Amino acid sequence: MTDDAVPDHRAPAPAPAPAPDLRASDADRERVAEVLREALAEGRLDMAEFEERLEATYQARTYGELAPITRDLPTAGAAAPPAPVSFTKAPAESGSWAARIVGGEGSSAGGVAILSGFERKGRWTVPKRFNCFAFMGGGEIDLREANFADREVEINCVAIMGGLQVIVPPGVEVVVRGIGVMGGFDHPRDDDGPPEPGAPRVVIGGFAFWGGVGVSRKVTRAQQLRLKEQRRQERVERRQARRELRGERRDREY
Structure with a gap:
């Protein structure tokens, strides 16, 4: 086998990180929020830290503002979409009273x-x-x-x-x-x-x-945050639906 035929087993170079001054999207903020929820469930963050970072997440406008929020967490930067989260059920409401x-x-x-x-x-x-x-x-x-x-x-x-x-x-x-x-x-x-x-x-x-x-x-502060996130997500979905409807109307006009 010649040198030209040797397969290259090197891993592909990682994609470059987004420029810090680029605007973050709602999906980017939601991915960071999911990392924070996982860290809270695993005990890596206490409730006060979780609330502070979650508020900073939803106020962030750029990638540069989002990056430090999860820099010290093991799943920081994960690109996987967020897992489904129940916004209305606390652990006690999900059948864990016996525990x-x-x-x-x-x-x-x-x-x-x-x-x-x-x-x-x-x-x-x-x-x-x-x-x-x-x-x-x-x-x-x-x-x-x-x-x-x-x-x-x-x-x-x-x-x-x-x-x-x-x-x-x-x-x-x-x-x-x-x-x-x-x-x-x-x-x-x-x-x-x-x-x-x-x-x-x-x-x-x-x-x-x-x-x-x-x-x-009263519900817990974590439940209040979940409900707040749910209302926010519903607003995002309504805005997206309105944008899509306006786009369909423009397409019909042309």
């Missing part, structure tokens, strides 16, 4: 606010009984990203000239048994329908005197 009822002890037994405040939020484990007390102060007990030590947990609230707020995710059954004297206990709205199968039951009791205990249902 969040972990048993054992809680990571926090209670909270006290005397002329001050406390928070229990993010990733934590709610014990079978959580006691909280507020005197001329306030506290927030956020269960949206929490695990549960038991299928049924009790949150005992005492608020004296203070306020306590309990936030539960949609799908959780809530029972309010508190007593208010010149104060009160809120009851969450049930607009989101009956409790989901396998979801925990949260019993809220206690006493409020010249104070209040608020109970509300």
Whole structure:
């Protein structure tokens, strides 16, 4: 075999990167957003970093502004189209309640606010009984990203000239048994329908005197971002449909 017949096994040279000052498209921004979603799911980014980078992604106008956003992530620069993402289902809403009822002890037994405040939020484990007390102060007990030590947990609230707020995710059954004297206990709205199968039951009791205990249902910040992305994507699709319709009309005119 002559030298001319030797096959060339060298990999083709990579395509040159786009010039930094070129304008990025909606598809480019969506690819970066998908990389960020994957990094959040794998624990490479926390929620604050994810939100900050996602906002920067949708504000980016050029490739030069997009490139640094995923430079430290292993899938940065991937050209694959984004995988389908559910914009309406959080992990708990997708049948994973059993994984969040972990048993054992809680990571926090209670909270006290005397002329001050406390928070229990993010990733934590709610014990079978959580006691909280507020005197001329306030506290927030956020269960949206929490695990549960038991299928049924009790949150005992005492608020004296203070306020306590309990936030539960949609799908959780809530029972309010508190007593208010010149104060009160809120009851969450049930607009989101009956409790989901396998979801925990949260019993809220206690006493409020010249104070209040608020109970509300809210989605997580991640779900809010998903819904925001969905609305944005719908707007992009509507604009694209209008452009295509105008193009068809021009073609018919000519």
